[in-house]
Amino acid sequence: xxxxLALAAERHPDIxxxxxxxxxxxxxxxxxxxxxxxxxxxxxxxxxGVHVEAPIVxxxxxxxxxxxxxxxTLIVLEEGAQxxxxxxxxxxxxxxxxxxxxxxxxxxxxxxxxxxxxxxxLSERTWVFGSERGIVERDGTLDxxxxxxxxxxxxxxxxxxxxxxxxxxxxxxxxxxxxxxxLDFDTLxxxxxxxxxxxxxxxxxxxxxxxxxxxxMIQVDEGAQRTDAFQESRNLLxxxxxxxxAIPGLxxxxxxxxxTHAAAIAQIDPEQLxxxxxxxxxxxxxxxxxxxxxxxxxxxxxxxxxVRDAVSGAIERRLATVLA
Numbered sequence: 001x002x003x004x005l006a007l008a009a010e011r012h013p014d015i016x017x018x019x020x021x022x023x024x025x026x027x028x029x030x031x032x033x034x035x036x037x038x039x040x041x042x043x044x045x046x047x048x049g050v051h052v053e054a055p056i057v058x059x060x061x062x063x064x065x066x067x068x069x070x071x072x073t074l075i076v077l078e079e080g081a082q083x084x085x086x087x088x089x090x091x092x093x094x095x096x097x098x099x100x101x102x103x104x105x106x107x108x109x110x111x112x113x114x115x116x117x118x119x120x121x122l123s124e125r126t127w128v129f130g131s132e133r134g135i136v137e138r139d140g141t142l143d144x145x146x147x148x149x150x151x152x153x154x155x156x157x158x159x160x161x162x163x164x165x166x167x168x169x170x171x172x173x174x175x176x177x178x179x180x181x182x183l184d185f186d187t188l189x190x191x192x193x194x195x196x197x198x199x200x201x202x203x204x205x206x207x208x209x210x211x212x213x214x215x216x217m218i219q220v221d222e223g224a225q226r227t228d229a230f231q232e233s234r235n236l237l238x239x240x241x242x243x244x245x246a247i248p249g250l251x252x253x254x255x256x257x258x259x260t261h262a263a264a265i266a267q268i269d270p271e272q273l274x275x276x277x278x279x280x281x282x283x284x285x286x287x288x289x290x291x292x293x294x295x296x297x298x299x300x301x302x303x304x305x306x307v308r309d310a311v312s313g314a315i316e317r318r319l320a321t322v323l324a
Contacts, residue, residue, distance in 0.1 A: 001043075001044070001045040001046075001047075002042075002043070002044050002056055002058075003043045004040050004041070004042065004043070005020075005038075005040055005041035005042055005043045005072055005073075005074060006039065006040045006041075007043075008043035008045075008074075012045070015045055015076065016043065016074070019074060019076050019105065019107055020072070020074055020105070021035065021105075022105065022107070023105040023106075023107070023133040023134075023135055023161075024103055024105055024131050024133050028131070030101055030129050030131065031103060031131050033070065033101065034070045034072065034101050034102070034103045034131075035103075037068075037070045038070040038071060038072050038103075039070070040071065041060075041071045041072035041073055041074070042058040042060070042071075042072075042073045042074070042087070043074050043075075044056055044058075044074070044075040044076070044083065044085055045075075045076045045078075046076070046077045046078065046081040046082070046083045046112075047078050047081065048078040048079045048080055048081060048109075049078075049079070049080040049081065050078075050081050050082075051081070051082040051083075052081075052082065052083040052084070055084045055085070055086050055306065056083060056084065056085045056086070057085075057086045057087075057088075058073065058085065058086065058087040058088070059087070059088050059089075059090065060073075060087070060088070060089045060090070060100075060102070061089075061090050061091070061092055062089070062090070062091045062092065062096065062098055062100050062122060062123075062126060063092045064092075064098070065093055065095075065096035065097055065098055066096075066097055066098055067098050067099075068098060068099040068100075068101060069098065069099070069100045069101065070101050070102075071100070071101075071102050071103075072102070072103045072104075072105075073087060073102065073103070073104040073105070074105050074107075075104075075105070075106050075107065075114065075116065076107040076109075077107065077108050077109050077112040077113075077114050077140075078109045078112065079109040079110040079111060079112060079137075080109070080110070080111045080112060081109065081112045081113075082112065082113040082114075083113075083114055083115075084114075084115040084116075084117075084307070085114070085115070085116050085117070086117045086119075086310070087104075087116070087117065087118045087119070088118075088119045088120075088121065089102070089118075089119070089120045089121070089122055089128070089150075090121055090122065091122045091123035091126055091150070093123065094123055095123060095125060096123045096125060096126060097123070097125045097126060098123075098125075098126050098127070099126065099127045099128075099129070100122060100126060100127070100128045100129070100151075101128075101129045101130075102128075102129070102130045102131070102132075103130075103131050103132070104118070104130065104131070104132035104133070105132075105133060105134075106132075106133070106134035106135070106142065106144075107134075107135055108134065108135065108136045108137060108140040108141070108142050108167075109137050109140060110137045110138045110139060110140060110164065111138070111139045111140060112137070112140045112141075113140070113141045113143075114134075114140075114141070114142050114143070115142075115143040115144075115145075115307065116134070116142070116143070116144050116145070117145045117147075117307060117310070117311070118132075118144070118145065118146045118147070119146075119147040119149070119314060120146075120147065120148050120149065120150055120151065120154075121147075121149045121150040121318075122150035122151045123150060123151070123152075124150060124151065124152045124179065124181060125152050126150070126151050126152060127151065127152065127153050127154065128150075128151040128153075128154040128155075128156070129154070129155050129156070130154075130155070130156035130157065130158070131156075131157050132146075132156065132157065132158045132159070133157075133158075133159040133160075133161070134159070134160045134161070134169070135160075135161045135163050136160065136161065136162050136163060136164070136167040136168070136169055137163055137164040137167060138163075138164030138165050138166055138167060138193075139164065139165070139166040139167065140164065140166075140167050140168075141167075141168050141169070142160060142168070142169040142170070143169075143170045143172075144158075144160065144169065144170065144171045144172070145171075145172045145173075145302075145307070145311060146158065146171075146172070146173045146174075147173075147174050147175070147311070147314055147315075148173070148174070148175035148183050148185070149175065149176055149314070149318045151181070151183070152180070152181055152182070153181070153182045153183075154182070154183045154184060155184045155186070156183075156184070156185050156186070157186045157187075157188075158171070158173075158185065158186070158187045158188070159187070159188040159190065160188070160189055160190065160198060161190040161192055162189075162190065162191050162192060162193060162196035162197075162198060162224075163192050163193055164193050164196075165193045165194050165195045165196065166195055166196070167193065167196045167197075168196065168197040168198065169189070169197075169198045169199075170198075170199045170200075170301070171187065171189070171198070171199070171200040171201075172200075172201055172202075172298055172301050172302075173185060173187075173200075173201070173202035173203070173204075174202070174203055174204065174295060174298050174311070174315060175202075175204040175205075175212060176204065176205045176206075176207075176315070176318045176319060176322050177204070177205075177206050177207065177208075177210035177211070177212060177242075177322070178206075178207045178208045178210055178321070178322045179207075179208045179209065179210060180208065180209050180210060181208075181210040181211075182210065182211045182212070183204075183211075183212045183213075184212070184213040184214075185202065185212075185213070185214045185215070186214075186215045187200060187202070187214070187215070187216045187217070187231070188216075188217045188219060189216075189217070189218045189219065189229055189231065190219045190221065191218070191219065191220045191221060191224040191227040191229060191257075192221045192224060193223075193224055194223065194224055194225045194226050194227070195225075195226045195227075196224065196227055196228075197227075197228040197229065198218070198228075198229045198230070198231075199229075199230050199231075200216065200230070200231040200232070201231075201232050201233075201297075201298060201301065202214050202216075202232070202233045202234075203233075203234045203235070203236075203294065203295055203297065203298050204233075204234075204235045204236070204244065205235070205236045205237075205238060205291055205294065205295065205319075205322065206235060206236070206237050206238060206239075206242035206243070206244055207238040207239055207242055207322050207323075208238075208239055208241065208242060209239075209241045209242065210242050210243075211242065211243040211244065211245075212235065212243075212244045212245070213244070213245045213247075214233040214235075214244075214245070214246050214247065214263075215247045215249070216231045216233060216246075216247070216248045216249065216261065217248075217249045217250070217251060218231055218249070218250050218251070218252075218259050218261065219251045219252075220250075220251070220252040220253055220254050220257050220259065221253055221254070222253040222254060223254060224253075224254050224257070225254050225255075225256040225257070226256055226257070227254060227257040227258070227259065228257075228258050228259075229257070229258070229259045229260075230259075230260050230261070231248055231260075231261045231262075232248075232261065232262040232263065233246040233248065233262075233263045233264075234246075234262075234263070234264045234265075234294075235264070235265045235266075236266060236267070236268065236291065236294050237265065237266065237267045237268075238267075238268070238291070238322070238323075240267075244265045245265075246263035246264070246265060247263075248261035248262075248263050249261075268287060268290050268291070269290070272286075272290050284323075287323075288319070288323060291319060291323070292316075292319065295315050295319075298311070298315075299311055299312045299315070
């Protein structure tokens with residue numbers, strides 16, 4: 001079932017009321033304002049045991065310059081269900097100013113499998129705020145891909161909660177900024193049950209005077225034994241005036257866990273450029289090859305197929321703009 005959220009609330013109030021706002025409470029000003037002012041959004045519901053073969057595609061458009069758009073996305077997979085959902089946020093006008101404030105809730109039931117691809121390519125004169133949270137029950141799987149290419153300034157909170165034994169989540173993030181763009185990601189991997197796994201990888205390239213911040217936390221709750229969690233953030237600076245911060249963190253209340261993290265910020269290695277140039281490549285071509293190789297590590301996280309092709313294509317198009 002795929003419906004506008006407002007219509008779903010009328011036709012299926014029992015489902016919507018049970019899940020809407022169940023993962024993200026209005027305890028921050030942005031979420032509270034979203035809850036009070038949203039008028040529509042997207043609703044996806046997959047009943048127990050149903051496998052949706054084709055990807056479900058959702059689009060959110062900021063249509064009126066100078067306004068604030070509050071939108072919500074609610075995706076619910078019941079026990080044993082499987083689905084792939086692609087969501088994109090766009091501006092109707094590439095020069096539009098405004099604010100986009102989104103709330104995303106992903107409910108993955110027992111033994112269910114959800115792949116969620118979320119691509120943000122708003123006008124670079126728009127502010128974007130996001131509060132996004134997924135919960136995965138026993139033996140469920142969440143594969144979450146987020147692409148941040150647009151907006152002038154942004155702050156996104158992205159949380160995964162492994163709520164049942166055997167639950168797992170892979171979270172992959174890519175961003176590419178230019179000019180004076182600023183993006184800020186705050187991620188949390190919460191392990192609330194034993195025998196859960198999570199793997200988070202964010203990579204970004206930054207040109208011009210742009211900047212990015214990533215703060216990541218692995219939280220292992222008391223009793224969540226045999227947790228296996230990893231997180232990394234790697235940034236490649238294309239100019240001396242670009243800036244990135246990567247701040248990993250661990251909060252562990254169990255004693256039988258494996259939790260690791262990695263963070264790196266660097267400029268393009270001149271030795272790599274020299275090596276490629278010595279083999280006949282001009283500097284712009286060599287530079288592009290190094291950048292593509294840096295981001296290819298993210299694409300390699302996906303098996304061959306439509307998602308891998310789509311993510312690779314989106315990165316390629318964005319690089320064409322950043323490197324122009």
